[in-house]
Amino acid sequence: MxxxxxxxxxxxxxxxxxxxxxxxxxxxxxxxxxxxxxxxxxxxxxxxxxxxxxxxxxxxxxxxxxxxxxxxxxxxxxxxxxxxxxxxxxxxxxxxxxxxxxxxxxxxxxxxxxxxxxxxxxxxxGNAGGLLTRVISVKETDEIDFLITDGAMNDLIRPTLYDAFHEIEAVKSPATSKTYSVTGPVCESGDMFGHDRSLPDMTAGDLCLIKSAGAYGFCMASNYNSRVLPAEILVYGEKYQLIRPRQTLEDIINVEKVPEWVENL
Ligand SMILES: Cc1ncc(COP(=O)(O)O)c(C=O)c1O
CATH class of the missing domain: 3.20.20.10 (Alanine racemase)
Structure with a gap:
């Protein structure tokens, strides 16, 4: 309804x-x-x-x-x-x-x-959380420039799953403004946070905030592409604290069990 x-x-x-x-x-x-x-x-x-x-x-x-x-x-x-x-x-x-x-x-x-x-x-x-990503590289094509971030669809799947719109902001002042499609580095064309977004001129290492990720963000995150789950930081005014450390590759691999009959093949 x-x-x-x-x-x-x-x-x-x-x-x-x-x-x-x-x-x-x-x-x-x-x-x-x-x-x-x-x-x-x-x-x-x-x-x-x-x-x-x-x-x-x-x-x-x-x-x-x-x-x-x-x-x-x-x-x-x-x-x-x-x-x-x-x-x-x-x-x-x-x-x-x-x-x-x-x-x-x-x-x-x-x-x-x-x-x-x-x-x-x-x-x-929902509006209380954000996904903070770092730009890995900028890929220029004839059609559009891609901003490739270290965050991806496995961290916030709403844009991929529901074509959801999330505002994207650079964590730096706009010197000049450019238009980017903001993507993750995962092997899916749907790994996209937003098309044709106006942002300052970005380079690798710059930070980018994907806004309103406080609901259906982390709880829908996955280890797709063997990507580790992000850290979670609680911010309250001037205070902030790491409340969940970033997962490690060992965390993912250590829970996997190799059957004896495979080890003995
Ligand atoms: C039974 C039930 N209650 C509440 C909710 C939360 O709704 P909202 O997405 O508006 O926060 C959901 C979401 O799917 C739900 O299935």
């Missing part, structure tokens, strides 16, 4: 998530017959980066009737998880009217007299 991009939408009929109201009722019936399962509530998440605030109202409106049906059948609905979906600003997107959202929670969800859970994950941390 919601979701700013097809790959982060969850509520459509052909998405793998969710159950129709009929199946929710059926699931409660099945659960009631199970000795070790107590069905106590419903969970709803209509998608991420939901820009149309009315999508939440539409979704909430489905709950009172469903809750009533379940309760009339003798089931317990003591908890409602109303999910996440609040968008953050990756570029100049307008933010949600959260006052309207709060009013719908007050008017539609609160009267159902349940515990209420919310999961606005990205909204809390």
């Amino acid at each position: 919601g979701g700013g991009h097809s790959k982060i939408s969850t509520g459509r009929k052909r998405d793998k998530f969710g159950l129709s109201a009929d199946r929710v009722i059926k699931s409660y019936e099945i659960a009631a017959g199970l000795e070790n399962v107590d069905a106590i509530g419903l969970s709803m998440h209509i998608g991420s980066q939901v820009f149309e605030v009315s999508a939440f109202e539409k979704a909430f409106q489905k709950l009172p009737e469903l809750v009533k049906t379940l309760r009339d059948q003798g089931h317990t609905v003591s908890r409602l998880d109303i999910g996440g979906g609040f968008p953050i600003q990756y570029s100049d997107e307008s933010l949600l009217d959260l006052k309207a959202y709060a009013e719908w929670v007050r008017d539609i969800i609160v009267p159902l007299e349940t515990e209420i859970i919310m999961e606005p994950g990205r909204f809390l941390v």
Whole structure:
């Protein structure tokens, strides 16, 4: 139903998530017959980066009737998880009217007299994190200049996975401005942080910040291409601290086991 991009939408009929109201009722019936399962509530998440605030109202409106049906059948609905979906600003997107959202929670969800859970994950941390990369080299072609950084799609996969836009800033003052496609060094054409970005004239060794990487960044990172996971640094005003050291190649290799029958081949 919601979701700013097809790959982060969850509520459509052909998405793998969710159950129709009929199946929710059926699931409660099945659960009631199970000795070790107590069905106590419903969970709803209509998608991420939901820009149309009315999508939440539409979704909430489905709950009172469903809750009533379940309760009339003798089931317990003591908890409602109303999910996440609040968008953050990756570029100049307008933010949600959260006052309207709060009013719908007050008017539609609160009267159902349940515990209420919310999961606005990205909204809390997305804009708070950045991926700091260092330029390895600048590759000039007839069409476009590529800025190749030591960060790559394995560190922040959102641009590759969802064509997501992340602002990119140089950590130096613009002397002259140039246009670059900013990429990682991984063996994939999709290993790209952004096309046609205006940045100062960059050279190897310069730092580049990929912004708004605080959600779906590190937690989606992988060791693809045997690349080690980046270090994580917590910054608070003037204070900063390494809270997770950079992985080493040994960390990756040491967990691998060679079967005896391979060693003896
Ligand atoms: C069940 C559930 N709750 C909350 C979230 C977080 O949503 P957001 O991406 O808006 O932070 C997700 C994200 O996929 C989810 O699947």
